[in-house]
Amino acid sequence: MVARVIPVECFDLVIFGATGDLARRKILPGLYRRWKEGQIPEGAAIIGAARSDMDAERFRELARAALEEFLAPRDLEPAMVTRFLAMVDYVAIDARGDGGWQALADRVRPGMVRAFYLSVAPALFGDIAQRLHQRGIANRDSRIVVEKPFGKDLASARALNSALAEHFHEDQIYRIDHYLGKETVQNLMAVRFANILFEPLWNAQFIDHVQITVAETVGVGGRGEYYDNSGAMRDMVQNHLMQLLCLIAMEPPHHFEPDAMRDEKLKVIRALDPLAPGDLIRGQYRGRDGDDYLLESGNPDSRTESFVAMKLQISNWRWKGTPFYLRTGKRLKSRVSEIAVTFKEPPHSIFGESNQWRENVLVIRLQPDEGMDLRVMIKEPGPGGMRLKDVALDMSFAEALGNDLDIPDAYERLIMDVIRGNQTLFMRGDEVEAAWAWVDPVIAGWEARGDRPEAYDPGSTGPEGALMLMHRDGRRWREIR
Ligand code: NAP
Numbered sequence: 001m002v003a004r005v006i007p008v009e010c011f012d013l014v015i016f017g018a019t020g021d022l023a024r025r026k027i028l029p030g031l032y033r034r035w036k037e038g039q040i041p042e043g044a045a046i047i048g049a050a051r052s053d054m055d056a057e058r059f060r061e062l063a064r065a066a067l068e069e070f071l072a073p074r075d076l077e078p079a080m081v082t083r084f085l086a087m088v089d090y091v092a093i094d095a096r097g098d099g100g101w102q103a104l105a106d107r108v109r110p111g112m113v114r115a116f117y118l119s120v121a122p123a124l125f126g127d128i129a130q131r132l133h134q135r136g137i138a139n140r141d142s143r144i145v146v147e148k149p150f151g152k153d154l155a156s157a158r159a160l161n162s163a164l165a166e167h168f169h170e171d172q173i174y175r176i177d178h179y180l181g182k183e184t185v186q187n188l189m190a191v192r193f194a195n196i197l198f199e200p201l202w203n204a205q206f207i208d209h210v211q212i213t214v215a216e217t218v219g220v221g222g223r224g225e226y227y228d229n230s231g232a233m234r235d236m237v238q239n240h241l242m243q244l245l246c247l248i249a250m251e252p253p254h255h256f257e258p259d260a261m262r263d264e265k266l267k268v269i270r271a272l273d274p275l276a277p278g279d280l281i282r283g284q285y286r287g288r289d290g291d292d293y294l295l296e297s298g299n300p301d302s303r304t305e306s307f308v309a310m311k312l313q314i315s316n317w318r319w320k321g322t323p324f325y326l327r328t329g330k331r332l333k334s335r336v337s338e339i340a341v342t343f344k345e346p347p348h349s350i351f352g353e354s355n356q357w358r359e360n361v362l363v364i365r366l367q368p369d370e371g372m373d374l375r376v377m378i379k380e381p382g383p384g385g386m387r388l389k390d391v392a393l394d395m396s397f398a399e400a401l402g403n404d405l406d407i408p409d410a411y412e413r414l415i416m417d418v419i420r421g422n423q424t425l426f427m428r429g430d431e432v433e434a435a436w437a438w439v440d441p442v443i444a445g446w447e448a449r450g451d452r453p454e455a456y457d458p459g460s461t462g463p464e465g466a467l468m469l470m471h472r473d474g475r476r477w478r479e480i481r
Pocket residue numbers: 016017018019020021022023049050051052093094095096118119120121122124147148149
């Protein structure tokens with residue numbers, strides 16, 4: 001199957017933080033894969049920038065090593081890699097200093113799409129934006145891409161927005177939430193808005209509840225110090241889980257167009273009820289043999305949560321009365337990201353008491369094995385009378401669309417969208433601020449109470465309290481398999 005791809009114009013992409021982990025693991029490999037697929041035009045330039053003093057040849061070696069480390073062997077063809085690296089250049093720049101900016105100004109070319117990817121600490125966003133502007137390197141047509149974390153509360157997010165807004169218009173700013181670049185997440189929009197099937201049922205009258213799970217097996221590891229100042233609520237909920245919630249709960253936008261989409265997502269965040277303390281469980285993994293949050297974070301008295309589960313209510317006509325349960329955590333049993341939409345019981349069963357009814361559930365799997373399944377009731381085959389059974393109408397994207405389907409990584413898609421100038425899958429400033437405005441009082445509440453997170457075993461499904469959060473409502477979490 002040949003996918004139709006919208007071509008991109010020739011571009012200069014400057015990656016600040018080009019020697020860092022994200023650039024090596026995601027950005028450079030992602031660009032190579034798109035280039036290999038013929039989506040990056042000949043003549044495009046990728047310009048690395050960081051403080052480290054090195055020439056372009058040395059940076060190309062570093063980039064080659066990154067491709068070899070982070071791409072599958074089948075992606076790597078030495079001749080292709082060499083041709084790709086011919087597009088790559090490097091300029092040594094300190095975001096807070098004066099050196100290097102003129103070299104960058106000389107390097108970028110007129111008439112090209114110009115994009116700046118800030119894969120650096122957010123504290124540097126303002127400095128870089130200001131210098132790009134002052135030196136005339138960025139113009140009204142340039143695009144600037146910023147990474148998470150976009151602030152640690154409403155005040156800091158506002159400060160970042162203002163620092164960027166001094167030099168860039170909102171339509172030039174691309175705030176990355178890589179969850180939005182995932183194939184299944186976009187498919188969620190296709191399922192909702194390209195089929196008549198679900199939309200009439202997509203409301204509190206027919207949906208019992210929604211569960212969103214993002215479970216990781218890794219702990220905080222080497223990011224312990226950073227993570228301890230953040231925690232699951234800031235690191236995962238404020239951005240990724242809230243974005244997924246918005247896509248599930250939003251009204252159909254009038255068009256699949258950036259502001260129409262983002263207006264509808266914003267309305268969802270604004271309609272969220274404040275969280276009651278009893279509707280939130282925080283957890284921290286505590287184990288032996290070094291598998292322990294307090295050891296890994298280097299903070300023996302840490303009250304930072306590595307797990308959070310909560311029950312959210314959306315106060316609008318569509319959703320009043322349908323709870324949304326969210327959970328995310330580290331060092332859990334397995335790595336799973338999914339959204340499960342559980343439908344209500346039919347109003348009356350014609351098949352009698354002996355047939356146990358099971359809920360219809362639509363599961364959207366983000367990882368592993370991106371795909372969807374819908375659990376429906378059927379008649380059990382055979383002569384045993386009218387016995388019902390629930391089965392999955394299962395669609396793995398890889399199977400449905402060809403086993404060799406090579407689903408692009410979220411970063412690949414998002415970088416290409418930046419070059420195309422399509423902001424649909426990026427967060428707008430007011431969305432980010434609204435999410436912080438909802439999260440801030442929740443965090444302030446537990447900080448004021450001095451709450452300690454509940455301990456859970458590494459490799460488990462999280463703390464007991466999270467199970468109870470569902471049990472008390474007569475529901476249960478889906479298994480983390
Ligand atoms: P990192 O490994 O620490 O890399 C930071 C990069 O910034 C390096 O290239 C560093 O190179 C450069 N840098 C530091 N200070 C600089 C300065 N004053 N001027 C110019 N360059 C400077 O960090 P990272 O993990 O790649 O993360 C980058 C950003 O992406 C962070 O905001 C992070 O939160 C975010 N992010 C990362 C990931 C991930 O998986 N890594 C995921 C999501 C978001 P020099 O030391 O040579 O200057």
